[in-house]
Amino acid sequence: MIPHTGAMCLLDAVCAWDEHTIHAISAGHARADNPLRGELGLHAVHLAEYGAQAMAVHGGLLARARGVARARAGRLVSLRDVKLFEEYVDRLDGHLDVHADCLYADDGGAQYAFRIEHRGRLLASGRAAVIHPV
Template sequence: MLMSQSEIAARIPHQGSMCLLQEVRELDEQHIVCTTRTHLDAANPMRENGRMGAALGIEYAAQAMALHCALQQQQGERPRGGYLTSVRDVQLHAETLDASSEPLTVRAERIAASEQTAMYQFSLHAGESLLVQGRIAAMLDVAAPLQT
């Protein structure tokens, strides 16, 4: 494990039970691989009517992207906030994220980035099963640091 949930939460705006990622397993300048079991938690705030719909994988991917962007900043810089601007080519290969008791593996790979924007392709797996894949883009708030 390269990073724990508390270390992740220190670098992204998602706090408490909304910090969905629990571990960073792989990391380099182009990609990040995270794992989590939060999709199995009955108290997960994303759960609706007792289930975790597969489209919620987009939020897991967005958090992985936010973390990767934060980790690309200079050491000692405060993380910047941002907001999701587009979600494209999403393919849902399952109805729910919690149908399997396997941990989720969330992979996000940077396609393009500038000081103000980032675009990633992503995939979520439970074991060998592909659950969700697609692309996400975000606008980074270069004027204001993340409020902690």
């Protein structure tokens, strides 16, 4: 449902979704082959990509529910109000909970609020905007 392949597909499963929200999980933050991982580990700034992938999957699920085989491609154009509550996240055990809430969507793009949690503790949050190029 997203254009990424292999290890760059960061989400493992969708737990729940509806017209406005999605909840996915990922244990990839702890994997040594995580493509976003640097020398010191996986910096929390990369959690924005987890949020963006949840947005993309949500768009794909909505498209599929409307009978559209494939959602329109999107480009991440803006991150706002990003807050990080941890520096590195690769040493956290278990999975991450990735939530995205659609704030606005039309044929031209969408804006979502996202948050990533670990065992109920907030790791990162923010808003992201995507446009659908013509």
